[in-house]
Amino acid sequence: MKVALxxxxxGSVLPAVLIMSAVGSALVVGALTTAGSHYxxxxxxxxxxxxxxxxxxxxNDEMAAIASRSTxxxxxxxxxxxxxxxxxxxxxxxxxxxGAVGDFWVYASTTPFxxxxxxxxxxxxxxxxxxxxGAIRKASLEVKITGGGSTSTDxxxxxxxxxxxxxxxxxxxxxxVAVCGTWQGPxxxxxxxxxxxxxxxxxxxxxMCGNITKSGNVKKVFNGFDAHVSGxxxxxxxxxxxxxxxxxMDGSWVGSQFSLWLQRSEAIEVMNDQRxxxxxxxxxxxxxxxxxLNGSTRVFWVNATDVKPLKTIxxxxxxxxxxxxxxxxxxxxxxxWTVNAPYKNRICWNFVCTDxxxxxxxxxxxxxxxxxxxxxxxxxxxxxxxxxxxxNFGAPELHFTGFKFAGSIGxxxxxxxxxxxxGAAGTSVxxxxxxxxx
Amino acid sequence: xxxxxxxxxxxxxxxxxxxxxxxxxxxxxWVYGMKLxxxxxxxxxxAQICRSDIERAKVVGFANLPLGTIQSGNGxxxxxxxxxxxxxxxxxLGNSTGASLTLQxxxxxxxxxxxxxxxxxxxxxxxxxxxxxxxxNNNTVILVMGTELAKGGx
Numbered sequence: 001m002k003v004a005l006x007x008x009x010x011g012s013v014l015p016a017v018l019i020m021s022a023v024g025s026a027l028v029v030g031a032l033t034t035a036g037s038h039y040x041x042x043x044x045x046x047x048x049x050x051x052x053x054x055x056x057x058x059x060n061d062e063m064a065a066i067a068s069r070s071t072x073x074x075x076x077x078x079x080x081x082x083x084x085x086x087x088x089x090x091x092x093x094x095x096x097x098x099g100a101v102g103d104f105w106v107y108a109s110t111t112p113f114x115x116x117x118x119x120x121x122x123x124x125x126x127x128x129x130x131x132x133x134g135a136i137r138k139a140s141l142e143v144k145i146t147g148g149g150s151t152s153t154d155x156x157x158x159x160x161x162x163x164x165x166x167x168x169x170x171x172x173x174x175x176x177v178a179v180c181g182t183w184q185g186p187x188x189x190x191x192x193x194x195x196x197x198x199x200x201x202x203x204x205x206x207x208m209c210g211n212i213t214k215s216g217n218v219k220k221v222f223n224g225f226d227a228h229v230s231g232x233x234x235x236x237x238x239x240x241x242x243x244x245x246x247x248x249m250d251g252s253w254v255g256s257q258f259s260l261w262l263q264r265s266e267a268i269e270v271m272n273d274q275r276x277x278x279x280x281x282x283x284x285x286x287x288x289x290x291x292x293l294n295g296s297t298r299v300f301w302v303n304a305t306d307v308k309p310l311k312t313i314x315x316x317x318x319x320x321x322x323x324x325x326x327x328x329x330x331x332x333x334x335x336x337w338t339v340n341a342p343y344k345n346r347i348c349w350n351f352v353c354t355d356x357x358x359x360x361x362x363x364x365x366x367x368x369x370x371x372x373x374x375x376x377x378x379x380x381x382x383x384x385x386x387x388x389x390x391x392n393f394g395a396p397e398l399h400f401t402g403f404k405f406a407g408s409i410g411x412x413x414x415x416x417x418x419x420x421x422x423g424a425a426g427t428s429v430x431x432x433x434x435x436x437x438x
Numbered sequence: 439x440x441x442x443x444x445x446x447x448x449x450x451x452x453x454x455x456x457x458x459x460x461x462x463x464x465x466x467x468w469v470y471g472m473k474l475x476x477x478x479x480x481x482x483x484x485a486q487i488c489r490s491d492i493e494r495a496k497v498v499g500f501a502n503l504p505l506g507t508i509q510s511g512n513g514x515x516x517x518x519x520x521x522x523x524x525x526x527x528x529x530x531l532g533n534s535t536g537a538s539l540t541l542q543x544x545x546x547x548x549x550x551x552x553x554x555x556x557x558x559x560x561x562x563x564x565x566x567x568x569x570x571x572x573x574x575n576n577n578t579v580i581l582v583m584g585t586e587l588a589k590g591g592x
Contacts, residue, residue: 057586100584295504
């Protein structure tokens with residue numbers, strides 16, 4: 001009996017080992033399964049992110065394709081029809097982003113993700129589906145297609161782009177002027193440079209979608225350039241060189257410019273920027289090439305109070321392809337700086353949150369982007385002036401020759417709505433309205 | 439009785455072999471599991487910094503991304519950004535010391551209009567952005583994401 005007990009005890013080793021091995025194996029398999037699941041989840045998540053980027057790329061790709069196709073044919077043929085080709089899982093044209101894994105399918109319709117083809121008029125939505133691995137994402141965007149052969153501008157042709165009213169005591173502008181409210185007071189317009197353009201309309205000296213008020217005042221438009229005025233005209237509006245007076249006009253253009261420049265101003269404001277060192281006000285030197293945060297767009301910022309003292313700022317090491325942008329932060333600006341730079345026509349001062357700008361003690365040099373601001377001008381402004389209200393005192397000038405903005409300002413991006421820059425040639429397709437992604 | 443003792447010896451030997459086999463398989467599985475976990479973590483971080491870089495490029499926008507080098511045939515231009523370094527948690531580093539991941543952005547512009555050795559973009563152009571994240575230790579590609587920008591687009 002004792003022997004039998006011993007044998008039974010020794011004989012339990014193998015079953016015990018087998019049980020322990022089974023339990024250990026189960027734990028290992030469980031751990032591996034969990035790790036594998038987490039890995040698969042990460043890959044799926046990454047694929048999903050990549051698919052959304054490709055879906056958005058498809059919308060931009062279709063916009064460029066529309067611009068390309070628009071040189072011929074009718075508008076309805078410029079967009080990709082909502083047809084599902086044989087062998088394809090989704091409607092539309094198949095494409096891909098070179099260098100990235102995945103495919104997209106994109107088409108246009110009259111409603112978001114709809115199946116009715118666009119006829120060339122009314123709202124048009126671009127719809128895309130992207131697939132990366134097993135991840136599928138969709139995006140839809142309402143766009144605006146402006147007529148083919150457009151020569152529309154983005155307002156940079158105008159020496160002054162005023163979204164509300166203007167009051168002037170005298171003076172002149174070298175370039176064309178656009179005002180979208182009443183304008184009171186004498187002024188001489190477009191003395192030197194080439195005329196402005198609005199969409200397909202050229203030879204513009206004055207573009208006014210409001211009234212010219214106050215009897216006795218004289219305004220002159222030089223060089224045979226036309227005056228477009230949709231409102232009433234009090235006083236005298238002279239056109240030297242046989243320019244025409246045209247009273248039928250697209251009154252919405254300036255409003256669309258307000259939206260465009262507001263979007264640009266806000267997009268610039270959130271770009272990565274460097275503070276201009278004003279610790280030594282007698283030695284304000286900016287090393288332009290040293291700011292590499294946004295490629296050749298060199299973005300800086302400065303407090304509004306810093307630009308008040310009568311000082312000089314030097315933009316050094318600025319290349320011909322650079323665009324210098326300075327965000328000026330503060331509600332009130334009393335301008336006091338002289339600007340030294342090799343390319344003054346590639347500098348933009350962005351006053352995104354400024355209510356009042358006074359240019360009195362020193363001339364202002366560079367583009368003044370101040371969509372919300374009232375500008376009180378006592379001294380010359382050398383460059384584009386984009387503002388809400390404009391008052392001048394005495395006879396200061398708006399200089400444009402050599403100062404017309406030649407830099408590059410984008411529209412930013414991201415979700416939400418807004419409109420983008422118009423193209424220089426061919427049909428322009430712009431991000432117009434709603435954007436949806438799923 | 440002697441015969442019964444022999445069975446116990448065989449039993450012990452078999453048990454030992456099973457234990458050794460289980461330990462070997464378990465150890466390998468553990469290593470594999472750890473590699474999966476590390477790969478999962480790196481993929482997750484890579485996806486984050488990759489997406490973040492492309493969103494940064496989108497904020498800079500079509501008009502402001504740096505221009506590239508014109509390719510033969512003048513049909514396109516390519517800009518290769520500098521290599522950026524990140525630690526294992528996705529925190530940007532100033533240099534390669536301690537880097538776990540590297541990131542590089544590439545922008546391909548097409549079509550382009552070439553004049554005087556430089557080029558301009560039109561509303562027919564697209565700017566294709568691809569961002570590649572690699573393992574800094576062995577230079578293997580972990581993830582590539584890409585998108586396209588158009589003038590006036592999103």
